[in-house]
Amino acid sequence: MADQPPETDEKPESSAPKPLRADAQRNRDKLAEVAAQAFATDGVDASLEEIAKRAGVGIGTLYRHFPTREHLVEVVYRREVEGLCQAAEELAREHPADVALELWMQRFVDYIATKRGLATSLRVLLTTNSTLFSDTSGRVSSAMRGLVEAAAASGKIRADVDASDVMHALGGIYSAPNTPDWRERSGRLVKLLMDGLRFGARG
Amino acid sequence: MADQPPETDEKPESSAPKPLRADAQRNRDKLAEVAAQAFATDGVDASLEEIAKRAGVGIGTLYRHFPTREHLVEVVYRREVEGLCQAAEELAREHPADVALELWMQRFVDYIATKRGLATSLRVLLTTNSTLFSDTSGRVSSAMRGLVEAAAASGKIRADVDASDVMHALGGIYSAPNTPDWRERSGRLVKLLMDGLRFGARG
DNA sequence: CACTAAAACGGAGGCGCCTCCGTTTATTTA
DNA sequence: TAAATAAACGGAGGCGCCTCCGTTTTAGTG
Numbered sequence: 001m002a003d004q005p006p007e008t009d010e011k012p013e014s015s016a017p018k019p020l021r022a023d024a025q026r027n028r029d030k031l032a033e034v035a036a037q038a039f040a041t042d043g044v045d046a047s048l049e050e051i052a053k054r055a056g057v058g059i060g061t062l063y064r065h066f067p068t069r070e071h072l073v074e075v076v077y078r079r080e081v082e083g084l085c086q087a088a089e090e091l092a093r094e095h096p097a098d099v100a101l102e103l104w105m106q107r108f109v110d111y112i113a114t115k116r117g118l119a120t121s122l123r124v125l126l127t128t129n130s131t132l133f134s135d136t137s138g139r140v141s142s143a144m145r146g147l148v149e150a151a152a153a154s155g156k157i158r159a160d161v162d163a164s165d166v167m168h169a170l171g172g173i174y175s176a177p178n179t180p181d182w183r184e185r186s187g188r189l190v191k192l193l194m195d196g197l198r199f200g201a202r203g
Numbered sequence: 204m205a206d207q208p209p210e211t212d213e214k215p216e217s218s219a220p221k222p223l224r225a226d227a228q229r230n231r232d233k234l235a236e237v238a239a240q241a242f243a244t245d246g247v248d249a250s251l252e253e254i255a256k257r258a259g260v261g262i263g264t265l266y267r268h269f270p271t272r273e274h275l276v277e278v279v280y281r282r283e284v285e286g287l288c289q290a291a292e293e294l295a296r297e298h299p300a301d302v303a304l305e306l307w308m309q310r311f312v313d314y315i316a317t318k319r320g321l322a323t324s325l326r327v328l329l330t331t332n333s334t335l336f337s338d339t340s341g342r343v344s345s346a347m348r349g350l351v352e353a354a355a356a357s358g359k360i361r362a363d364v365d366a367s368d369v370m371h372a373l374g375g376i377y378s379a380p381n382t383p384d385w386r387e388r389s390g391r392l393v394k395l396l397m398d399g400l401r402f403g404a405r406g
Numbered sequence: 407c408a409c410t411a412a413a414a415c416g417g418a419g420g421c422g423c424c425t426c427c428g429t430t431t432a433t434t435t436a
Numbered sequence: 437t438a439a440a441t442a443a444a445c446g447g448a449g450g451c452g453c454c455t456c457c458g459t460t461t462t463a464g465t466g
Contacts, residue, residue, distance in 0.1 A: 021462060024414060047452060058416025063454060124327060224432060224443060250422060261446025266424065 028065050030055045036076045040114050044073060044121045073121050074132065077114075081136045084111050088143040098156035098198060101147045105170070105190045108144075112173050113183060141167055157197040169193050231268050233258045239279045243317050247276060247324045276324050277335065280317075284339045287314050291346040301359035301401060304350045308373070308393045311347075315376050316386065344370055360400040372396055 020028065034055040038046035048069065052062040066072040087107050091100040115122060126133045145163035152159045170193070173186045223231065237258040241249035251272065255265040269275040290310050294303040318325060329336045348366035355362045373396070376389045 021413060023461070027414085048454090049452065052416090059454080060416050060456085061414075064414075067454095069453090120327065123330070124323065127326070226432070227444060230444085251424090252422065255446090262424080263426085263446050264444075267444075270424095272423090 024065075027055070027057050027061055031057065031062055031065060032072075032075055032079055035072050036079065036114070039073070039076060040117050043117050044069070048072075070121065070125060073118060074125055074129070077118065077122065077125075077132075078136070080111055080114055081139055084108065085139050085143045088147055092147060092150060096156060097147070097151035097154040098194070098201075101151045101157070101197075102190065102194045104144070104147055105193070106187065108140075108170065109173060109183065109186045109190060111140075112186070116178060151197075155202045157194075158199065158201045161197060166193070166197070227268075230258070230260050230264055234260065234265055234268060235275075235278055235282055238275050239282065239317070242276070242279060243320055246320050247272070251275075273324065273328060276321060277328055277332070280321065280325065280328075280335075281339070283314055283317055284342055287311065288342050288346045291350055295350060295353060299359060300350070300354035300357040301397070301404075304354045304360070304400075305393065305397045307347070307350055308396070309390065311343075311373065312376060312386065312389045312393060314343075315389070319381060354400075358405045360397075361402065361404045364400060369396070369400070 031051065035046075035051050038051050038054070048062055049059050052059045055062070062072075066075065084107060088100075088104050091103050094100075095103065141163070144167060148157075148161065148163040148166055151157045152161060170189075172189060176182060176185060179185075234254065238249075238254050241254050241257070251265055252262050255262045258265070265275075269278065287310060291303075291307050294306050297303075298306065344366070347370060351360075351364065351366040351369055354360045355364060373392075375392060379385060379388060382388070
C-alpha cells in the first residue's frame, strides 16, 4: 500500500546530514506513522515493541532510528505539526476560505487531542527543548493567521477579527477538562466560533 | 493525572491518619533512607529492586509503601527538606549564629545536589503537584530566614542584610552548570558569601 | 549482471518493572 | 500465654526496555 511514501520528516536540503537508504527511509516513516496512532490510542506509554511489530520491523530497527522514547515522541509531534500546516495550504486551495478555516479548526482539534495524549512527555520536552516549542507554536499560529486573513479578505467572515483573537477563542479546547465527550464539545465550540465569525460578514 | 492526598509519611505523631504497624514503619523508614542514598548516587533511575534488596525487604514491600517511583521520589525529597529544616534548629542551638548559618548553607549545597540528581522527575513533580513546591520552598526559605536574622541580631554578621538577599545570592548554586567540580565551587561560594556577610559586622 | 562494502535489519537475551497471592508476623482479645 | 485475625511480607512470573551482534539488503563499481 505504501507506493507513495508520505513526506519525510528529515529534509535533506538544509544542512543535509545524509540521505537515508531507501529501505531505511521507508521503515522510519512507517514507524513514525504507527507510533502516532499508538500514542494517540494508548498514550505515551504505548509499547515500543508493539509499535515495531505493527510497523513490520524488529525492535532493533526502532531503536536505531529513535534511540529513546522521547526521540520518537518528538518526531511524532513534529510530524503532527507539519501535517497541520500542510493541511492549511491544501484546504485553502480546495475550499472557500471560510470552509477551509472551519475544516482546519476541526483538524486542529485532532491535533490538540494527540497533544493531550502526550501530555506528560510533551511538557518535559517543551520545557527542555525550547527550540521545539518556538518552532511549532510559531508555525501553527502563522498557518492559522493565513487562513483567517484569507477568509476575512474574501468577505466570507467579518473583517474585524484578528487571527490571535481566534487562537485565543480556541484556548478553551486546551483548558477543558479531559472528559470522554471532550472531542464533541470541542467540535461544537468550533462551529459556534464559525457562526460568530460569519455573522455580519459582507460576503 | 491522578493525584493523591499529600500523604504524609514517617512520624505517627504528625496528625497521623493511621498508626503503622511497627515492622511496617521500620521498613518504610529504611526504604526511604536507602532510596535517598541510591538516588543521590545513581540518579532517579536507580533500580528499585536494588533499593529493596539493600533495605533488606522484598520488592513487593517497596511497592506496597510506594506505589510508583514518583511516590518514592516525593517522599525522599520531603525527607530531605525536613532534614534540612531540622538541621537549622540544631545548628542554631549548638553553634554561634554565624557558624550555624555557614554550616547550614553547606548543608544546603548537599540538598541542592540531590535536587540535581532528581532533576527531571522533580521538575515534573513540582509542576504537577504544586502543593509540594509551595510546602518545601516555603519551609526552606523560612528556615534560612531564621538563621540569618539570628546571626544579624547577635552582631555576628552585618545587620543590613535581608534573608531573601542571601537566598538570592545562593541562586548561583542552582544555575551553575553541572560540572564535576560543582560541589567544590559551591562550597567556595558559600565561604565567600559568609566573608561578605561578616565584613563590617559589629560583633 | 556479478561482486563488494557499507548500511540496515531483527530478535535473542539480560535486566528492571510491577502485580498477585500464599506465607509470615504483629497486635488484639480472652 | 494462646488463639484469632488483620496487616505486612516477599518473591515468582510475566511483560516491556534496550543492547549487541550475526544476517540480510542496498547502492555503488567493473
